[in-house]
Amino acid sequence: MPADERAIIHVDMDAFYASVEQRDRPELRGLPVIVAGLGPRGVVSTCSYEARRFGVHSAMPTAQARRLCPDGIYVWPDHARYEAVSDQVFEVFHEVTPLVEGLSLDEAFLDVTASQRLLGSVESIGQWLKATIRERTGLNASVGMGPNKLLAKLAGEISKPDGFRRITATHAAAELAPLPVGRLWTVGKVTEQTLHRLGIRTIGELAACDTARLASALGRQVAGLQALARGQDDRCVEPAQAEQSIGAEHTFDVDVAELAMAEAWLLRHCERIAARARQRGLQGRTVTVKLREPPFETYTRQARLPAPSASAGELFGLARGLLVTWWKAQRRPRLRLLGVSLSGFAAERQQDLFDGAPDRRVTDQVQDRINSRFGTGSLVRAGVLKTREQD
Ligand SMILES: [Mg+2]
Known part of the structure; x- marks a missing residue:
């Protein structure tokens, strides 16, 4: 087709x-x-x-x-x-x-x-x-x-x-022509300025411009850019993209300098991520912790679970280890931002009664049921409550 x-x-x-x-x-x-x-x-x-x-x-x-x-x-x-x-x-x-x-x-x-x-x-x-x-x-x-x-x-x-x-494809060129060139997908600030210097202000002018003249200023991206300007775009709709990772992060108003508070936030994020993964029938193996020291130095630390999981307790166990190791290696640990994400998804397995930490899974299921009845956040682990002081 x-x-x-x-x-x-x-x-x-x-x-x-x-x-x-x-x-x-x-x-x-x-x-x-x-x-x-x-x-x-x-x-x-x-x-x-x-x-x-x-x-x-x-x-x-x-x-x-x-x-x-x-x-x-x-x-x-x-x-x-x-x-x-x-x-x-x-x-x-x-x-x-x-x-x-x-x-x-x-x-x-x-x-x-x-x-x-x-x-x-x-x-x-x-x-x-x-x-x-x-x-x-x-x-x-x-x-x-x-x-x-x-x-x-x-x-x-x-x-x-x-x-x-x-x-429609027939009307694409006419619809695009009068729009400013900066509206075109992939045209960022730098490309926009280059085009402006060449006297190109609208998408129509970009489509009509001599390719050789553009190539000297823009290099290899010219052909793709002019195709877009004419309304041609072969990109596919990629359904997997939305599920590549599930994450949560928070920027603190006041830098966190206390490990217990950082752990409480980490637990809160893990509960949210695990609940979202369970809602979507996903289990992930890779846990990534994102740590930002003020002002903008960002570290990521990653580890893999022994088996795919959507259990807040299992995610937190691994994420906490990553956080504590990082914390102890800093001379003066402080956090401006803390985030966690889960990736490496496999479809959810049939639950096996004899398979890993059943008590944790039961806690998660009870929590999901209560939260779906009374609103998300109604039931959280006690450790999370500490973060509400800063919320
Ligand atoms: Mg919107």
């Missing part, structure tokens, strides 16, 4: 974290809501469209957002709640196709080429996704459709918020 006959859908939830907050707290609707780290080093995660009017955007330091929008409602991120909504949204995706490539909690590419025979045109699949997400979560998703990833994502972006748009 020619690449242009593929049907790709890009779904991206609108102002995801902020919309979840506005959904769950009606008094916040219509107000500028900024979900952000609220400490001195905090950064904005997401903000509502009302806040964007003040010039606030994600990745901006919270202090700067407060100057731009002093009357905004500032909210700590509640990742467990966003992850639960994300799981609902991804469930909807998987009802349409197994070819889902998650890019983040609220954004994914879906290859629905083969689904069309059963479910109808790409537009009707797109409509169904939008309506079903709205029905099950109460939230708006923007849906872009196209013959490849580049055009599907662009279609969603230019119709946001509450977007719904399809760009």
